[in-house]
Amino acid sequence: MSAAHSQAVQFIVEGGNRLSGSIRPSGNKNAALPIVAAALCTEHPVTLENVPRIRDIETLVELVRSLGVAISWQERNTLHIHAKTVTPGELDRELSKKIRGSILLAGPLLGRCGRVTLPPPGGDVIGRRRLDTHFLALEQLGARYDLTDVIDMSAPKGLRGADVFLDEPSVTGTENAMMAAVLAQGTTVLRNAASEPHVQDLAHFLVALGGRIEGIGTNQLTIHGGTKLGSATHRIGPDHIEVGSFIGLAAVTKSEIRIERAGVEHLRSTLMGFERLGVDCRIEGEDLIVPGDQSLLVQSDLGGHVPTISDQPWPAFPADVMSIAIVTATQCHGMVMMHEKMFESRMFFVDKLIGMGARIVLCDPHRAIVSGPSRLRGTTLESPDIRAGMAMLLAALCAEGTSVINNVGQIERGYERIDERLNALGARIERVGDRRTP
Numbered sequence: 001m002s003a004a005h006s007q008a009v010q011f012i013v014e015g016g017n018r019l020s021g022s023i024r025p026s027g028n029k030n031a032a033l034p035i036v037a038a039a040l041c042t043e044h045p046v047t048l049e050n051v052p053r054i055r056d057i058e059t060l061v062e063l064v065r066s067l068g069v070a071i072s073w074q075e076r077n078t079l080h081i082h083a084k085t086v087t088p089g090e091l092d093r094e095l096s097k098k099i100r101g102s103i104l105l106a107g108p109l110l111g112r113c114g115r116v117t118l119p120p121p122g123g124d125v126i127g128r129r130r131l132d133t134h135f136l137a138l139e140q141l142g143a144r145y146d147l148t149d150v151i152d153m154s155a156p157k158g159l160r161g162a163d164v165f166l167d168e169p170s171v172t173g174t175e176n177a178m179m180a181a182v183l184a185q186g187t188t189v190l191r192n193a194a195s196e197p198h199v200q201d202l203a204h205f206l207v208a209l210g211g212r213i214e215g216i217g218t219n220q221l222t223i224h225g226g227t228k229l230g231s232a233t234h235r236i237g238p239d240h241i242e243v244g245s246f247i248g249l250a251a252v253t254k255s256e257i258r259i260e261r262a263g264v265e266h267l268r269s270t271l272m273g274f275e276r277l278g279v280d281c282r283i284e285g286e287d288l289i290v291p292g293d294q295s296l297l298v299q300s301d302l303g304g305h306v307p308t309i310s311d312q313p314w315p316a317f318p319a320d321v322m323s324i325a326i327v328t329a330t331q332c333h334g335m336v337m338m339h340e341k342m343f344e345s346r347m348f349f350v351d352k353l354i355g356m357g358a359r360i361v362l363c364d365p366h367r368a369i370v371s372g373p374s375r376l377r378g379t380t381l382e383s384p385d386i387r388a389g390m391a392m393l394l395a396a397l398c399a400e401g402t403s404v405i406n407n408v409g410q411i412e413r414g415y416e417r418i419d420e421r422l423n424a425l426g427a428r429i430e431r432v433g434d435r436r437t438p
Helices: 029-041 055-065 100-113 132-140 171-183 197-209 240-252 268-276 319-329 346-356 386-398 408-412 418-423
Strands: 010-014 020-023 045-049 070-075 078-082 115-118 144-147 151-154 163-165 186-191 212-214 220-225 232-235 256-259 282-284 287-290 308-310 334-339 359-364 367-372 380-382 402-406 428-432
Touching (some): 029 045, 029 100, 029 171, 029 197, 100 132, 100 171, 132 144, 197 212, 197 232, 240 268, 240 287, 240 319, 319 334, 319 346, 319 367, 319 386, 346 367, 380 386, 386 402, 386 418, 402 408, 418 428
Parallel strands (some): 045 232, 163 186, 308 334, 380 402
Antiparallel strands (some): 010 402, 045 078, 070 078, 115 151, 144 151, 282 287, 334 367, 359 367
């Protein structure tokens, strides 16, 4: 399916309906991408379960297949990968520019083949997303690189362990360095490392292969490289960003929803952020229940001051939930400052919410003041990126009347069969356009 054709898909959304029932989050997209790449670290077969069947994963599967790796879907969400041999070469340009995750092949290919040629990676346009951390880390492990219209990297003397301080706690930079370090000779210490749930999931997968990694879940990882890696079966953990999306969905539609197997151990900062908006949840075993009778009253700071919800590196409030929180805030009583620190273009979708009737003042590229509640009206919307697209779907579901969301392919890059799953809860979303694949 061509990119142009996939973007022709629309969602016709009838708003104002209460939802109810249970929904289970998909596997974490941001864990599945590096783990699929990490399967290239071993020459033995790997089975990955609970892999989200979304566009970004399908694109990475095609990239891996183009390297001569045997990779196939065994069941809908089970992926079998056997990188007995890997044929290095320049990655397909068209596939690479569709996803930022193509950069994750750098570490495994340097370790297995000693070289890699990468076209510039693609992904969401949400501001400058620097790659410097990747190159600086891999360089300290013995890699050389040349930047022209492509990224040529090589490790002529092989990869060697090192004491590496990452200049920022980049998630994909940490993941690339971790995969390279497992294949390097000697011990690597990664300082100022990212520690998000998907980074932890990748580390657990590498350990399942036979890697030795200490400090998982912290900002300092010690990786003992050079261990012979074997075979493994690994289950991708639940997507905590999707869980955050479902919390916002329940709140704005005033619906009671049970989120099954929600990965509650990773939700403390997310739940704290929603609590500031007056959205309270309760935990029952592995499930998270969002009640339908929420106060939706913004919790002021001490002294009655306007509160701020800001994103920061893990374990603070996740950047990818910020768009969802902004839509949720439009339906809450009170005023709140939303501070997006990570990406300078992620806030720009709020003009669409303002056009629907939301009371939002965009202060600058990073801050917006939201005053609610607002009665939103259905309109025609465009999905600029994965998270803003999902946020606008939530806005459409709580708005009066019918909305049309264009460029649905962006949403489907990150959310598997989201229309079918939400319709099962009572939403009214009609998918118009091409046939769904796969």
